[in-house]
Amino acid sequence: MNYILIVDDHADIRRLLSIPLGRQFDILEANNGTTALEAIRRYRPKLVLLDVMMPGELDGLQVLDAIKADPATWDTVVGMVTARGQQSDSEQGRKRGADAYFVKPFSPLQIVTWVREHMAADMLQANANA
Amino acid sequence: MKRGMKFWSESPNRDARILLILWLTTALLLLVTVLHVYSLEKGDRLRVLAAADRDLSNLTRVSQEHASRTFRSADQVIRFVRSRYLAEGSKLNLYDLTARGVIDSQIFNQVGVIDEKGIYILSNLPKMEKMDLSDRDHFKEHIARDTGEMFVSKPVLGRASGKWSIQLSRRISRADGRFAGVVVVSIDPGYFTRFYADLDLGAKGMAALYGMDGIARARMVGEVADFGAKADKSPVFSQLEGGVQSGSYTQSSVVDGIERLYFYRKVPGFSLVVFAGTELRYLLAGHVAARDALYLQSLLLSVLILFLATSLTYYLQKIRKETASRRLAQQQNQERTLQLSAIFSMSPDGFVSFDESRRIKYVNPSFGRMTDLDPEGLQGLDEVDFSARLAAQCVSGASFKGVGKLSAPGQLDGSMDVDIIEMAATPKRLLQVGTLQGDTASVPLILYFRDVTQEIEVGRMKSEFLSTAAHELRTPMASIYGFVEIVLADKDLSDTHREYLAIAYRQAQVMAHILNDLLDLARIEERHGSDFRYAPVNLQDLLHSVVKAMPIPEGRDRPGLNVPVRPMVVSADEGKLRQVMVNILSNAYKFSPDGGSVEVALEVQQLDGVRMACMQVTDQGIGMSAQQMAQVFTRFYRADASGRISGTGLGMSIVKEIVNLHHGQVSIASNLGTGTRVNVLLPLTSTGTAREG
Numbered sequence: 001m002n003y004i005l006i007v008d009d010h011a012d013i014r015r016l017l018s019i020p021l022g023r024q025f026d027i028l029e030a031n032n033g034t035t036a037l038e039a040i041r042r043y044r045p046k047l048v049l050l051d052v053m054m055p056g057e058l059d060g061l062q063v064l065d066a067i068k069a070d071p072a073t074w075d076t077v078v079g080m081v082t083a084r085g086q087q088s089d090s091e092q093g094r095k096r097g098a099d100a101y102f103v104k105p106f107s108p109l110q111i112v113t114w115v116r117e118h119m120a121a122d123m124l125q126a127n128a129n130a
Numbered sequence: 131m132k133r134g135m136k137f138w139s140e141s142p143n144r145d146a147r148i149l150l151i152l153w154l155t156t157a158l159l160l161l162v163t164v165l166h167v168y169s170l171e172k173g174d175r176l177r178v179l180a181a182a183d184r185d186l187s188n189l190t191r192v193s194q195e196h197a198s199r200t201f202r203s204a205d206q207v208i209r210f211v212r213s214r215y216l217a218e219g220s221k222l223n224l225y226d227l228t229a230r231g232v233i234d235s236q237i238f239n240q241v242g243v244i245d246e247k248g249i250y251i252l253s254n255l256p257k258m259e260k261m262d263l264s265d266r267d268h269f270k271e272h273i274a275r276d277t278g279e280m281f282v283s284k285p286v287l288g289r290a291s292g293k294w295s296i297q298l299s300r301r302i303s304r305a306d307g308r309f310a311g312v313v314v315v316s317i318d319p320g321y322f323t324r325f326y327a328d329l330d331l332g333a334k335g336m337a338a339l340y341g342m343d344g345i346a347r348a349r350m351v352g353e354v355a356d357f358g359a360k361a362d363k364s365p366v367f368s369q370l371e372g373g374v375q376s377g378s379y380t381q382s383s384v385v386d387g388i389e390r391l392y393f394y395r396k397v398p399g400f401s402l403v404v405f406a407g408t409e410l411r412y413l414l415a416g417h418v419a420a421r422d423a424l425y426l427q428s429l430l431l432s433v434l435i436l437f438l439a440t441s442l443t444y445y446l447q448k449i450r451k452e453t454a455s456r457r458l459a460q461q462q463n464q465e466r467t468l469q470l471s472a473i474f475s476m477s478p479d480g481f482v483s484f485d486e487s488r489r490i491k492y493v494n495p496s497f498g499r500m501t502d503l504d505p506e507g508l509q510g511l512d513e514v515d516f517s518a519r520l521a522a523q524c525v526s527g528a529s530f531k532g533v534g535k536l537s538a539p540g541q542l543d544g545s546m547d548v549d550i551i552e553m554a555a556t557p558k559r560l561l562q563v564g565t566l567q568g569d570t571a572s573v574p575l576i577l578y579f580r581d582v583t584q585e586i587e588v589g590r591m592k593s594e595f596l597s598t599a600a601h602e603l604r605t606p607m608a609s610i611y612g613f614v615e616i617v618l619a620d621k622d623l624s625d626t627h628r629e630y631l632a633i634a635y636r637q638a639q640v641m642a643h644i645l646n647d648l649l650d651l652a653r654i655e656e657r658h659g660s661d662f663r664y665a666p667v668n669l670q671d672l673l674h675s676v677v678k679a680m681p682i683p684e685g686r687d688r689p690g691l692n693v694p695v696r697p698m699v700v701s702a703d704e705g706k707l708r709q710v711m712v713n714i715l716s717n718a719y720k721f722s723p724d725g726g727s728v729e730v731a732l733e734v735q736q737l738d739g740v741r742m743a744c745m746q747v748t749d750q751g752i753g754m755s756a757q758q759m760a761q762v763f764t765r766f767y768r769a770d771a772s773g774r775i776s777g778t779g780l781g782m783s784i785v786k787e788i789v790n791l792h793h794g795q796v797s798i799a800s801n802l803g804t805g806t807r808v809n810v811l812l813p814l815t816s817t818g819t820a821r822e823g
Contacts, residue, residue: 010605016612020619083604104604105611105642109619 002119003028003045007036007063008081009054013104017049017081020112025119033058037066040073047118049102049111052082052093061096068097077118081106145450149443156439160432167428171421178417179391183378186393186406189329189337190376193404194395196325197339200237200317201298201400205280207233207241208300208313215243215252215302215313224254239295240316243302244269246309263314272301272312282402284345285319285357294319294357296347322348323355334388334409342370342401351386359385366394370403380410480561480579486572488513500579502555525552530563533577550582560586593656600649607645611638640776647780650709651765651787659791662703666815669698669732669743676711677730683719686728689747693732698743700812706788713781714747714808720775721806722751735811737795742811749807754800762798785810 005028006017018027028043030036032054040048048067052060060080067073079100080093090101100114211233215222224242228235233254235241243252248264263269268283283297295316302310319339326337327350338349344362349355361367364384369377376395383390390407397404411418471492474481480497484490489512493505501523508516513533520530530551553559564578614635618628653661670693677689700707711730718728731746754762754769761767763786766779782796789796793813800806 010609012609013605013612016609016616020616083601083608104608105638106608108612108616 002026003043004115004119005030005036005039005043005045005048007031007033007048007054007060008051009056010051013051013081016108017111020108021115024116032056033060033063036063040067040076041070044073045076047077047079047115049079049081049115050098052080052084061093064093064096064098079111079114081111145446148446152439152442152446156435159435163428163431163435167424170424171417174417174420175414178414182391182408182413183393186378186391186408187376189331189406190393190395190404193322193326193329193337193339193406194397197322197397197402197404198399200321201280201282201397201402203234204238204298204315204317205300207238208280208298208315211241211243212300212302212313216304216310220245220251222252224252225256225258228254237317237321238315239291239293239318240314242314242316243311244299244314245311250314251311266297268297268299268314269312272299273309276301276303276307280400282341282347282400284341284343285347319348319357320355323350323357326350327353327355329406331406332408332412334390334412336383336388336390336392336405336407338405339397340367340403340405342367342403346385347402349385361385366392370394370396383407478581480577480581482508482516482577482579483573484513484575484577486574488574490516491573497579500559500561500581501553520551523553523555525554533565533575550586557583559583590656593652596648596652597656600645600652603645604642607638607642611635611642614638640778644778644780647778647784651780651784654784654787654791659703662706662791664701664703666699667702667704667707669693669700669745669812672704672707673711673730673732673745676708676715680712680715686719686725689715689718689728689730691730693730694734698732698734699815700743700792701815702792702812703788707792710785710788710810711745711747713785714810717777717781718747718749718751718806718808720777721753721769722749723775724751726750726805734814737811741814742794743814745810745812747808748805750805753802753805754798755802759798759800763796 002025004021004025006014006021007030008014008017009031011031014029014031018029021027028039028045030039033056036048036050037058039045050060050063054060058066060082064078064080067076067078074097078098079102080090080098081102081104082093083104090103093101099118102111211222211224211227214227222243224233227233228241233241235254241254242250244263245251248262248266248269250261250263252258266283268281271277271281281297281299283299285294285296287294296319298315298317299312301312304310322339326348329335329337331337333352336349336351338359339347340349340361341347344360344364344367346357346359346361348357349359361384364381366377366379366381374396376393378391378393380389380391382388389410391410391413392405392407394403394405396402471494474492474494475496477494478496480500481492481494482490482497483492489510490508493503493508495505497503498505501520503519503523508519511519517530517533524530549563551561551563553561559581560583562580562582564580566576566578567574614631617623618631618635623631673691673693677691680688682688715728715730722728727750729746729748731748733744733746735742735744752770758769762769762782765783768775768777768779770777786796789810789812795809795811797809797811798806799809
């Protein structure tokens, strides 16, 4: 299964992303970092949309670090979604291995386009492997 | 100050006392001088007179003895002749007796006998003429009775001889007491005056032999002898009648009017007095000369004393006046100083002032409280020691860099670089340090410290709040914006609904921009440029890339770019500079809705002697009034009140913040209707400075 994991503590934001993406992809949702990591290890989603600022033990960047540190998950495509719009933040995210950086308020359609590009490439690759 | 006041109020009294003492002393000195002169003069006079009195006393004693012996020897002759005449009668040969030396004729002109009828019958002279002398005093005196005394006549000028003589006579009495005639001895009064001439009595000194009748028998004044002078009016004779034997007195002579000191002695056994007198003027000549010199001396001394006292008084008054005015000035100065120190000591801000030798002169208590340094202990320190002391009180990261490193005076308006130091004490304390250049040499430098902990804290909280608020708004904004977008993507939407949602979508975009700008501004303020990453930025490259990448409104041309060939480099955060230029350029397009070109230029400009890079953006838009220009950098101010031109009103505020943090300046020139020019000046780095010409 080609899952997409949407991680955000706000249900509305999760819904905002799952509505347009859910039409084409299988969606998993998590509302905090810990749950997100569990879901990633269990379901191995191809792509994760990760909110940076979340309450709880792990924030988005720590989850990103965990994904990239685990050889089993390091190739997961990660798009960071954040309320922090500073240039330095996005650079930090990219440096740690994020594939894209979306600042709230974002355009869902733009994210769908981005996800589609990556999933298509991934599927092509998967198909080629198969 | 209290002591000064007291002294001041007492001063006139003290001066009056001093003056009183001065003049009393002066009067005393004058009195002493006069008394001294008086006593000297009197003493001297008395001494002179006493000496003269003694001399005269001795001289009169000599002349008394002389007269006494002379008359005794004459009397001796008279007695001898009388006894011989009584024995021999008219046979007595006086000439023979004289020739034989029995009668001493040396001092006597004549020795003779007058008979009872008054006929001069005997004489010791060889040529003898009988003559009637019965009318003469020395005969008549003896007729009536025998007085037992020798008669001494007044000097008589001889009818025949033309010589002065004094007749000495005694009565010749028979055994039965009958009058038998008179023995006469004629004596030359010159005999006395010649003796007197040998006495030294001065030029107008006088020696004389007087009878008790006040008639001079012989008198010598100076070199001149005279006989028969009448002095019976002189009171001395009445005294002599009273039995006085000798004495002295001072008197103007009844004979010649000359004032003399006289000494007199009675000749014992005869009705005669000897006098000796020295002219007072002659006597006192030396004394008078000395006295006059003394008078002159003492007069000069008195004048000198008076002059000194007057001068002293004058200068004392003058000094008093000067002292008073100086004291007044000093007092005013002191009061002003007190006022100033009171103001300084009450000031919540810290002050440290340096004196002309650039050492600490004054530290106010607030500075001590702010820095936990003892103001007393800082006195006299120089700039280096002071900087070290202060730096020791600071946290290492925000330490005091030293007096010399402070911003130039006059840049304390807040817009420029202000030195902020953080004290090591808890709670956290932040001080703003400024310098004031004194306008006098005595106060060349004042350091000024303001506790800005609160302000900075409030500023920080404000920025933090702004940042948090904007941040928190982003998530709900994301929902609104995102869901509207999703709905808008629905093909089944009616045209009306699509139009409405499009408006909501557009406005949500504007809101997102505002949030971005607010966050940018808050972050810049909060961090004060500490997150800026400075690097050499080539402005030509920067402008090229901005102009190229800039989203341009539809139907407008890209900005024209005019830059010099030689690279111009500034030290800057490239991203921030890009933001500056994008904000200015987007304003240029927004505020020229009717088109026209937008030009970007780059050149070198001098600002206060510093070479600056100047980036210019010129549009041909609606421009601004002076009033609008004054507000350009005010947050949320929008030059366009119509709402037709979208914007957040924060763009130029961000520009200004960023440029200021780069030590640069933003200026705007604009005219309503003709367009606006924005200049951004940034200091050129020395290595990147384009040298022209």
